[in-house]
Amino acid sequence: MHSWAVRRLARRWWNLLAVLQVAAGVAAITAIGSTVLPVLWQGDDGPQILTVRYERELNEPGIGKVISIEPIFRYEDLELLKSELPGVVAAAEAPESAYQVEVEVEGRRYIVQRVARVGPDYLKLLGVSPVEGSFFSDDDFRQAAADPSGTVKSVVISQELARVLFGNEPATGKTITLPTRAGKTELAGAASSFAHGSVQVIGVVEMPPVRDRYAFFEVYADLLFPSPRAVGGSGTTAAGTGTFYVRAKTGDIEKVRREIIATLTPLIRQREAEEPVPGGGVGAQPLQPPQPPRPSQPPPGEIRVETPQAWAVEAATTGGLYLGSMAMIALIVSGIALFTVTLVNLAEQRHSIGLRRALGASRGSILRETVGEAIVLAGTGGVLGVALSEPVGRFLLQTLLWTARSPLASSSPWRLSAYFDLRAAALGLLLALVVGVVAVLYPGWESSRLQPVEAFRDGR
Amino acid sequence: MGEPLTQTPATPAAMAEQEKETPLISLRGITKIYYTTKTPVPALNGIDLDIQPGEFVSVMGPSGSGKSTLLHILGALDVPTRGEYLLEGVRVTGLPDRELSRIRNRHFGFVFQSYNLFPELTALENVEVPMIYAGVRATERRRRAERLLERFGLSHRMTHRPAELSGGEQQRVAIARALANGPTLLLADEPTGNLPTAHGEEIMSILQELNDEGMTLVVVTHDWRIASYGKRLVELKDGQVVGDRPIAPEERRLRPGIGDQLDRRP
Incomplete structure (x- = not known):
C-alpha cells in the first residue's frame, strides 16, 4: 500500500x-x-462485594409465581455480621438514590448521574476514603434523621464531579444548588426529596475505578447526602431492609458467603415464625424440618448471597x-x-x-x-x-x-x-x-x- | 536487460548457440478473433513474425488492420485465440497470469499514444511504479527513477504531476517509466499521435537513440514519417502481414544529436 x-x-x-x-x-x-x-x-477479578437478599417465592392469584424481596433484615443483623465474622469488613443497606439530577454551580447547570443518601458505613463498603475535607459526622446523620424532609446543607461529592464542577480548585466549602423548582430536578427517581436548594461541599471522595463500578451498581453515587435512616454514630435502621451489601476481606469470598448464610438463617427463621410476613399467612416455624405448605401459608424465604459479578x-x-x-x-x-x-x-x-x-x-x-x-x-x-x-x-x-x-x-x-x-x-x-x-x-x-x-x- | 525466462538451455555453449539462432520474439500462426458481438470479428489472421534482438521494427497499416492487437499480443496484454508466441524461445501462450505479469514487468516497456501516466502521481512516482511491482527497494527505485528522468531532460520536472507537464514531457516520462526495469523490448503504440510535430520528432529521436544502444523496439504507427525512424517495416492489412522489409538507409530518418539537445533544455 x-x-x-x-x-x-x-x-x-x-x-x-x-x-x-x-x-x-x-x-x-x-x-x-x-x-x-x-x-x-x-470475570471474578472485581471487588470483594456481596449482595445479601431475602427472597420468598409467592403464588399470587392471577399472576402465578413471583419472587418477593421482603424487608426482613434489621440494622443489628449488619452489626452482628461485622462483629462476628472476621471476613466481613463493612455492611450497609442500599442507599436511597435518584438519577440524572440537575444541579447549578455559579449559574451553570449540570446533570449529576446519581445522587444518594448514604449511611456511616458507605465509604468502608466502597473501600475508599476522602481525599479532601471529611465524610459526614454523627451530627450530620442526627440532623438528617431529625428533619428528613431536607434541611441538610452538607454534601460529599466524588472527585470526578468535583473536577467537572470546580476544575482544579478545592471543592470543600463550595456551594452547589439543587433547584427546588417542581419538575426541574431530575429525570428519574424521587425528584422532590433531593430538592435542597443550596448545599455546601464538606468533602471529596475518590470513588472506585470505573472498571469496578458495576459491582456497586446500586451503591455508587457522585453526590452524597447523609441518610436519615442511620441515627447516631452507631446508627440503627428505622425499618427493615430486604437487601444489603457486604464488603469481604480479600481472600476466600466463598467462605464468607457460607458464613453469612449460616449466621443469618436462624434469625430469619425465627422472624418468619414470629411475625406474619407481609403478603399474608403465618410464617413457618423456626428451625423445624420443612413442612408441606398450606394454601394460606407462604413458604419459608431464602437468603441469597451473591457477588454482583x-x-x-x-x-x-x-x-x-x-x-x-x-x-x-x-x-x-x-x-x-x-x-x-x-x-x-x-x-x-x-x-x-x-x-x-x-x-x-x-x-x-x-x-x-x-x-x-x-x-x-x-x-x-x-x-x-x-x-x-x-x-x-x-x-x-x-x-x-x-x-x-x-x-x-x-x-x-x-x-x-x-x-x-x-x-x-x-x-x-x-x-x-x-x-x-x-x-x-x-x-x-x-x-x-x-x-x-x-x-x-x-x-x- | 530483462531477467532471463525460466526455460534456458543447460550449457553455456548451447546458450550461445541459441542466442545466435533464437529470435527475441517468434510468432507462429497468431490469430485473434473477438467474440464481443454475435458475429466473430477476426483481428489477426495467422501472423508469422520473428524479431531479432536489437531490431527497430515499425508496424504500419490502415485503421482496423490489427496493428494495436498485434502490439497487445506482443506485450502479453492480450492472449491470441490461436497460434504460438515464443519469447527468447520460451512459449508465452498458456503461461499463468503470475508469469505473464512478471514478463510484462521485467521484459517489456510500453509507450502509449495518450501517455497513460497516473494523474495523481508525480513524474518521479510514475517512473517508480513498475519497480514497485518488481520488488525494488524504495531508495533504489528513487535513485533509478531520478537517473532516468535526468537522462531525458526532466530533472526540473520530477515533482510535477502529469497535468503540469507538456505532451512531450509526459511522453518522455512515459519512456522513462518504460525503461524502469531495464526491459528486453520496448513497445510503442502511436507514440507521437498526440504530439505536435517538433515534440513527435524529439520522441522518435529518443527511441532511435535507445535502439542505437541495443534496445529492441516495435513501434506501431500509421504515419510513414514515424515508421521511417525504424530499420524494418512490417505492413499489416486485414490482420495479415502483407509486407516485411528492411527500411533502406536513404529512406530512413535519422535523429539529430538528441542527447546534447536535451541536456541544454532549461
Whole structure:
C-alpha cells in the first residue's frame, strides 16, 4: 500500500460517505462495548462485594409465581455480621438514590448521574476514603434523621464531579444548588426529596475505578447526602431492609458467603415464625424440618448471597447482545456502503487497473491493492468512530432529552455517554477492518480478473 | 536487460548457440478473433513474425488492420485465440497470469499514444511504479527513477504531476517509466499521435537513440514519417502481414544529436 493509493482515494468524495458510515458503526460498537465488555472481561477479578437478599417465592392469584424481596433484615443483623465474622469488613443497606439530577454551580447547570443518601458505613463498603475535607459526622446523620424532609446543607461529592464542577480548585466549602423548582430536578427517581436548594461541599471522595463500578451498581453515587435512616454514630435502621451489601476481606469470598448464610438463617427463621410476613399467612416455624405448605401459608424465604459479578455479567450479556446486534447492523450497513463505494471506485479505475496490469501488477497485486484501499477507508472510519464515540453519545442523549421536551435538554450533560474502554475501541476498529475487507473481496477479485487490454479498452 | 525466462538451455555453449539462432520474439500462426458481438470479428489472421534482438521494427497499416492487437499480443496484454508466441524461445501462450505479469514487468516497456501516466502521481512516482511491482527497494527505485528522468531532460520536472507537464514531457516520462526495469523490448503504440510535430520528432529521436544502444523496439504507427525512424517495416492489412522489409538507409530518418539537445533544455 503506497501513499499514492491514499491520494487516489482522497480524490473521490464518495469515499467520505463510506468512511462516515464506518465511523458511525464503530462509534456505536465502542460506546456499547465500553460499557459492556469491561464487565464481561473482568470475570471474578472485581471487588470483594456481596449482595445479601431475602427472597420468598409467592403464588399470587392471577399472576402465578413471583419472587418477593421482603424487608426482613434489621440494622443489628449488619452489626452482628461485622462483629462476628472476621471476613466481613463493612455492611450497609442500599442507599436511597435518584438519577440524572440537575444541579447549578455559579449559574451553570449540570446533570449529576446519581445522587444518594448514604449511611456511616458507605465509604468502608466502597473501600475508599476522602481525599479532601471529611465524610459526614454523627451530627450530620442526627440532623438528617431529625428533619428528613431536607434541611441538610452538607454534601460529599466524588472527585470526578468535583473536577467537572470546580476544575482544579478545592471543592470543600463550595456551594452547589439543587433547584427546588417542581419538575426541574431530575429525570428519574424521587425528584422532590433531593430538592435542597443550596448545599455546601464538606468533602471529596475518590470513588472506585470505573472498571469496578458495576459491582456497586446500586451503591455508587457522585453526590452524597447523609441518610436519615442511620441515627447516631452507631446508627440503627428505622425499618427493615430486604437487601444489603457486604464488603469481604480479600481472600476466600466463598467462605464468607457460607458464613453469612449460616449466621443469618436462624434469625430469619425465627422472624418468619414470629411475625406474619407481609403478603399474608403465618410464617413457618423456626428451625423445624420443612413442612408441606398450606394454601394460606407462604413458604419459608431464602437468603441469597451473591457477588454482583454474576448479576452484572448476566445483565451485560443480555444488554450487550441486544445493543451490540444493533451496532453490528450499523457496521454491516457500513460494509455495504464500502462494497458500493469500491464498485464505483473500481469502475472509475478500470483504465488505471489495466495500466497497472500492463506495468506488471499481477491479479494478486490488484486484489491486494483493492483490499488495502478498503483497509484505509475502514481504518480511517474506525479511528474517526472511536474518536467520536464519546461526543456522539453525549449529543444523542442531548437530542433524546430535547425530543422528549425535557427541561434538562438545555443543561450541560456530563458523563452521560458510556465510558471509554480502549479494548472496546480496539474491537470496534478490528470489526470495521474485517467488515471492510470482506466487503471488498468480491469486487476486488472481479477487477483482478480483467485482462489488461480489456481494462484499457473499456476504461476512460 | 530483462531477467532471463525460466526455460534456458543447460550449457553455456548451447546458450550461445541459441542466442545466435533464437529470435527475441517468434510468432507462429497468431490469430485473434473477438467474440464481443454475435458475429466473430477476426483481428489477426495467422501472423508469422520473428524479431531479432536489437531490431527497430515499425508496424504500419490502415485503421482496423490489427496493428494495436498485434502490439497487445506482443506485450502479453492480450492472449491470441490461436497460434504460438515464443519469447527468447520460451512459449508465452498458456503461461499463468503470475508469469505473464512478471514478463510484462521485467521484459517489456510500453509507450502509449495518450501517455497513460497516473494523474495523481508525480513524474518521479510514475517512473517508480513498475519497480514497485518488481520488488525494488524504495531508495533504489528513487535513485533509478531520478537517473532516468535526468537522462531525458526532466530533472526540473520530477515533482510535477502529469497535468503540469507538456505532451512531450509526459511522453518522455512515459519512456522513462518504460525503461524502469531495464526491459528486453520496448513497445510503442502511436507514440507521437498526440504530439505536435517538433515534440513527435524529439520522441522518435529518443527511441532511435535507445535502439542505437541495443534496445529492441516495435513501434506501431500509421504515419510513414514515424515508421521511417525504424530499420524494418512490417505492413499489416486485414490482420495479415502483407509486407516485411528492411527500411533502406536513404529512406530512413535519422535523429539529430538528441542527447546534447536535451541536456541544454532549461
